[in-house]
Amino acid sequence: NAGVTQTPKFRVLKTGQSMTLLCAQDMNHEYMYWYRQDPGMGLRLIHYSVGEGTTAKGEVPDGYNVSRLKKQNFLLGLESAAPSQTSVYFCASSPVRGPRSTEAFFGQGTRLTVV
Amino acid sequence: RKEVEQDPGPFNVPEGATVAFNCTYSNSASQSFFWYRQDCRKEPKLLMSVYSSGNEDGRFTAQLNRASQYISLLIRDSKLSDSATYLCAVLATGGFKTIFGAGTRLFVKA
Numbered sequence: 077n078a079g080v081t082q083t084p085k086f087r088v089l090k091t092g093q094s095m096t097l098l099c100a101q102d103m104n105h106e107y108m109y110w111y112r113q114d115p116g117m118g119l120r121l122i123h124y125s126v127g128e129g130t131t132a133k134g135e136v137p138d139g140y141n142v143s144r145l146k147k148q149n150f151l152l153g154l155e156s157a158a159p160s161q162t163s164v165y166f167c168a169s170s171p172v173r174g175p176r177s178t179e180a181f182f183g184q185g186t187r188l189t190v191v
Numbered sequence: 192r193k194e195v196e197q198d199p200g201p202f203n204v205p206e207g208a209t210v211a212f213n214c215t216y217s218n219s220a221s222q223s224f225f226w227y228r229q230d231c232r233k234e235p236k237l238l239m240s241v242y243s244s245g246n247e248d249g250r251f252t253a254q255l256n257r258a259s260q261y262i263s264l265l266i267r268d269s270k271l272s273d274s275a276t277y278l279c280a281v282l283a284t285g286g287f288k289t290i291f292g293a294g295t296r297l298f299v300k301a
Binding site for chain 1: 197199225240278290292293294
């Protein structure tokens with residue numbers, strides 16, 4: 077019963093390096109999200125997807141790109157990491173009941189440090 | 192103004208106390224509301240949804256006030272295990288995006 081799985085759990089990057097965070101869900105959810113969580117800021121939405129092949133910008137999309145080539149996977153890319161991107165990243169998915177999504181199910185998070 | 196605002200706390204209460212948190216939201220067209228619980232260094236998990244009529248789950252009661260645009264969470268008979276951060280969340284118009292508050296920290300002490 078995996079739910080939402082994020083890879084990796086921890087990572088340290090040097091400024092300017094690139095990386096991809098992988099999120100996989102096995103619940104057949106339509107909607108998937110990437111959030112970052114910083115002290116005192118709560119969860120801020122980076123990008124989201126309402127279905128395979130679709131993506132949209134959230135509150136803080138700059139410096140990030142995403143792709144949803146398969147329904148179960150949602151990738152978050154950092155092309156050139158900056159210290160300001162040091163954060164805890166959470167992926168989430170949610171089912172659709174009627175025309176709207178409902179509660180979100182979260183992965184365990186990725187702790188990223190950019191030095 | 193943030194779309195969803197919460198008092199960050201911390202709230203320090205003794206075991207057995209009753210504690211209440213409020214959360215305000217700015218978009219009057221918001222459709223669904225939730226309370227999540229987040230333990231230290233863990234992911235958020237749904238605590239309860241908030242319905243227009245209010246709902247109760249054991250020691251937890253959630254209420255929605257659309258006129259004043261806030262939701263509340265009441266915890267009765269606090270336990271040590273209730274210590275956590277409580278996040279309110281609002282499903283934005285269109286139903287695609289869930290917006291979270293910054294969270295309220297609760298410490299329950301023996």
